[in-house]
Amino acid sequence: MPRVDTESFYRHALARYGENAEGVHWRSAESQQIRFAVLRDLLPPDLSRISLVDVGCGLGDLHAFLAARNDLPRQYIGLDAVPTMVDRARARTGCAILHCDVLSDPIPEADWYLASGAMALLTHEETGLFITRCLSAARRGLVFNLLKGDHQSLTFNYLMPEAVANWAAEMDVGVEIVEGYLSGDFSVAMTHKHDE
Secondary structure (H helix, E strand, O other): OOOOOHHHHHHHHHHHHOOOOHHHOOOOHHHHHHHHHHHHHHOOOOHHHOEEEEEOOOOOHHHHHHHHOOOOOOEEEEEEOOHHHHHHHHHHHOOEEEEOOOOOOOOOOEEEEEEOOOOOOOOHHHHHHHHHHHHHHEEEEEEEEEEEOOOOOOOOOEEOHHHHHHHHHHHOOEEEEEOOOOOOEEEEEEEOHHHO
């Protein structure tokens, strides 16, 4: 179970900041867009041929980011554990947005899974389970970002890229790690070996 109550954490942020990047606990809209761009670059060049599950989709901001660039996948499905986010993302995207906990609920199969900020409140053990479950539902791979660091936090989940590379080796999946685009952040693509 996450260290904090996820629903309360995001409900309070929405009430304080409104329906924007800060309302889903991003530092700013600019940092959110930078993270989205890095994750997008880790996906195949032509999204129009793939199905994509956006885990922790929040308000549907990734969908809006891709739509603004005329770069939507063939099928977009959002997942979120917070009912308020699910309702708002459905209204904003017009897509299938499912209310579920990726750690315990059934999740849909798709070509690719993407998680931007979705593991920020998890423990290290939950992060490993999250990645394993998403990879098992993804035919081709999973792209995600994490907070970079080796310190312990009572709220946020920090990991070092080396730990994620070790997990990838244990799972026998391909891995690409991108750093340097924002301080304290890194992004990862894990791909099934048949897709490298």
